[in-house]
Amino acid sequence: MGLFGFGKKKHHDDDAAREKDAKKARQNAAYADDVNDAAADGQETQQPEPAAQAKEQDASQDAGATAESEQSQGDEQPDYPTEPSEEYEGRGEDWGPWDVNDEYVPDYDDYLDLGAYYIPFMKGIELRIKAARANKAVLGATITYGTSSLEVEAFAAPKTLGLWDDVRADLLDSKSDVAKEMPGVFGTELILPVPIKEGKMVTTRIVGVDGPRWMLRGIFSGKAATDPDDEETRALNRFFSQIVVERGEEPLAPRDLIPMHAPVTPGERRAAQEQAQQDAAQIPDRPKGPFDSDQQVEQKTTLARGPMFSEVR
16 A cells, blocks of 8 residues: 555656646747737847836835825924914914923923023024123023024013903004014014114014913014015014923013023923932931821830738728
């Protein structure tokens, strides 16, 4: 049985091999006929050149990358409204400037701390701090970018009402001959020419945004005040919208400047926090162990036993 079975399998293998060879021969013959027919008709089988094929592939990849980049730019959420309007809606939800307690406030751990507000880092800017001559108290900050500048100040405001409408009305009354209102990306803005040295005038664009118990005012100059489509304007608008304000709990009258301090970098802020934690952990005479209602104090009292009998005579 073993020999019979082995012989039967061998015959089957031989038959399969012969059938395979015959099939291959038929395929070769059919291919030769196709080549002969193509030659007879004057046709040539051409393969694309490697260089041309690579060029077409690179062009296809570049087109795909460009389309993807355009789509990502279209899907990117801007930092402020791009269309001018008389009202600034969506602050704290869709747009800045932000409050530290806003639900959607951006991560400002890497911002520069100025006390009243935190400002983002942006490549190419120059920061100047405005301080009082008498006591050197910090009053505001000016950011210069290219030929444009932005002066930022934070003011205390009432709990229920905004402050920008009243401030803008006062500026209009005092400069009614030269100042004018116009819709802007941060709501109604004020265009005000300001005299400088040698009798020259500089056009400024003044914006104000109301937040919870604060108002942030920005004074734009240079191209950022006159050309809304310029790259410097867009950059400083974006910078202003990314500022995070910290009003604090200190009682302040409306229109008072929110207290500021010298710039504190993120590294300095983290180092101060770590030092505060270390100091708190090294308080002398600090009680060890649990200190709650479950802690029990055992008190031992030694009692002296008196006489058991008293003798009466």
